[in-house]
Amino acid sequence: MTENYTRATPMELESYQRFEPVESIESLQSDATYAYIQPIEARELAQPDANITVAAAVVEMLEQLGIECAFGVAGGAMATLWGSLSNSLMKVLNFRHEGGAAFAAVEAYFATNRPTIVFTTAGPGITNAITGLFAARGEGAKVIFLSACTSAPQRGKWAIQETTAYTLPSEGIFTSGALFNYATTVECAAQLPQIFKRIALGLAQPGGFVAHLSIPTAVQTSLVEQELPRLDLEGDRSIPSKETIAKCVSKLTEGNFAIWVGFGARGAAEEIRTLAERTGAAVMCSPRAKGIFPEDHPQFIGVTGLGGHSSVMTYMQTQMPLRILVLGTRLGEPTSFWSQSMVPRGGFIHVDIDPQVPGVAYPHAETLPIQSDIEVFVQELLTQMPQVEQTNTLPHPEIEAISPGTDNLVRPEVLMSAIQKVIVEGTDAVVMAESGNSFTWSTNLLRFNQAGRYRVSTGVGAMGHTVTGVVGAAIARQGIAVAIVGDGAMLMNNEISTAVKYQVPAIWIVLNDARYNMCFQGMKLLGLTGADALIPETDFVTVARGMGADGVRVTTESDLTAALEKAIAHNSPFVIDVLIDPSRPAPSKGRNQGLAALGVKATGTPKQVSFPLV
Structure with a gap:
């Protein structure tokens, strides 16, 4: 040699x-x-002097745009594209299901703030990924979806996994719309320069951007003859006018105001804290925004909406502010339940990067809409906002005392207390909660003091998002990520095998109660009988070990701390299977008070409402 x-x-x-x-x-x-x-x-x-293929050119330009990770499932129709990805400088992670790959890509984006790729083959590869891509759009992630489709000569001839207008609706999947900010089919190499200029522009803008490039199998191998453009992600964050800022200052200084923080404000944590402390404003947040404003801060009054705190309603009922400054939240159902009790006397000043958001959730409330990046807006506001002395004593979220335990099933509130101590306070791990009761327990009881450490999905809220997304977060951040999930979600879609393949430090904490408990408890509260929400009990430690991971089953509260510490020290895929008490009602004070204001009662003959409003 x-x-x-x-x-x-x-x-x-x-x-x-x-x-x-x-x-x-x-x-x-x-x-x-x-x-x-x-x-x-x-x-x-x-690149050599010879022409490169379309597949190689696509990958090269995506690298230029700063993409480092690609998540997907391969297939014959996209073999050339898969080969180009695999021979690139990117980390290419091969998953077991396209939906899991898409959820992982979403959480990898939020863990690093870098755009990610999802890749699939034709036909079912595309349809399997759609739910995860739907979540990417709803969550505001930046994700590029690369798929294969049937080449022109074979269309309409029943090709293997034919992907054409004969077999799939083109509208919305292969065109821009509600699912994709931008979508197109690459029919020839000459399209690439304008396609990638569009993608670069989309990725450079504040907010999310989800694009779909579908490349026919034959086109992937065709040669690119023209020079490719150089791309960058320099975006324009327009500054609100001085007149707009002056108008906001005038309205906010007319009386007491509160700040309602959303996930879209995650890049402005320092500025929001400065604004709050300068003005004495009470601060509340949406479930996705936990930690952007420290939850132990004396001006924090609680989380709103699903899994939220009754202290927010106490504040609104006893210290109603004149106005609320809304920063980066759509005020959708999981954040507000559209409760009229959350509408202040003077209305809202609603700031969002999306001009279609302000004023929509509460169309009858007086609203000053402002389109702006939240960080830029608050920075400009601080240049004119005067110092105000805080005069009111604010309510704070309370954690109820936990009574002594027994040797029976683990109470969810005790589990959350252990997670708070061992994981939230003892590590820098990202913690994410699955939809269902895992969401409400975690959102209500865990406390975070910095942005980016807590992740939930309130838009799509798909089961399986967190059980697979945790792998993407752990890979992207190169550190521990923890998923708090239900047994139903864990059975639906997990990527333990993928975590084992890449030896990523993903931890699953399974609330194992042998049922879809949000549905079970909700139906009971509504007084409805006969609906089956039970599932057979599963030993998730045996499942994990069968896939090459490790785990421990917890049946008593006294074993919780040791199990969590063992998972952290393991530094590779680990499952904690916790047999929890299914009879413990999930936290509902905040949402029940909000529903009571709307006239919804959960006693007598209950009004028929849909989950999770019960």
Whole structure:
């Protein structure tokens, strides 16, 4: 062998294959233990003079846009595109289900604030991924979806997994609309420059951006003859006019005001705290915005909406502010329940990057709408906002005392207390909660003091989002990510096997009660009988070990701390299977008070309302 080559074990080959085709590796001398390959630094990574394929050009331009991770499931129709991705500088993560890959891509984006890729083959690859991509759009992620579709000569001839207008609706899947901010089919290489200018522009703007590029199988291998554009992500964050800021200051200084913080304000945590402390304003937040304003701050009055705190309603009923400054939240159902009790006397000043948001949730309330990036707006507001002395004593979220335990099933509130101590306070892990009662327990009882450490989905709220998204978050942040999930979600869609393949430190804490308990408790509260929300009890530790991970089953409260500490120290995929008491009602004070204001009662003959409003 020459000095230009080095030895690598078979386990190391996968990362090298991302830079050099498998055929060239296999052509070198090897023995049973080692293959001989060129070191990365000895290779020419620049494109050769020869024309490159459309697939390679697409990947090159996505690299220019700063994308580092791609999540997906391959197939024959996208083999060339998959090969180009696999031989790029990106981390290419091969998942077990396209939906799981899409959820992972969403959470990888939020863990790093860098756009991500989802890749799938044609037909069912696309349809399987749609729910995760729907969540990406709803959550405000930046995700590029790469798929294959049937080549023009084969369309309408019943090709394998035919993906054309004959088999799938084009509107909304292959065109821009409610699902994708931008979508197109790449029919020839000449389209690439304008396609990628559009994508670069979309990624550069504040807020989310979800795009779909579908590339026919034959087009993937066609050659690009023209020069590709150089791309950047320099965006324009327009500054509100001085007149607009002056108008806001005038309204906010007419009387007491509160600040309602949403997930869209996550980049303005420092500025919001400065504004609150300068003005004495009470601060509340949506479930997704937990931690943007410290939850132990004396001016924090609680979380609104689903899983929220009764202290918010106490504040609105006893210290109604003149106005509320709404920052980066749509005030949708999970955040407000559209309760009229949340409408202040002087209305809202509603700031959002999306001009279609302000004034929609409460159309009859007086609203001053402002389109702006939240960080830019608050920075400008601080240049004119005067110092105000705080005069009121504000209510705060209360955590009820926990009575002594027994040797029976684990109470969810005790589990949350242990998670708070061991994980929230003892590590820097990202914690995410699945939809259902996992959401309400976690949102109500856990406390965070910094942005980016808590993740829930309130838009789509798909089961399976967190059980798979936790893998994407752990991979992207290269650190521990923890998912608090129900047994129903864990059975629906998990990627334990994927976590084992890449040895990522993902932890699943399963609230195992052998039922879809939000539905079970909700139907009981409504007085409805006969609906079946039970599922067979599953041993998730056995499942995890069958996939190559480890875990521990917890049946008593005294074992919780040790189990959590073991999972943290394990630093690889780990499942904590907690047998919880299904009779404990999920936290509902805040939402019940909000519903009471709307005339909804849960006693006698209850008004028929849909979950999770029960």
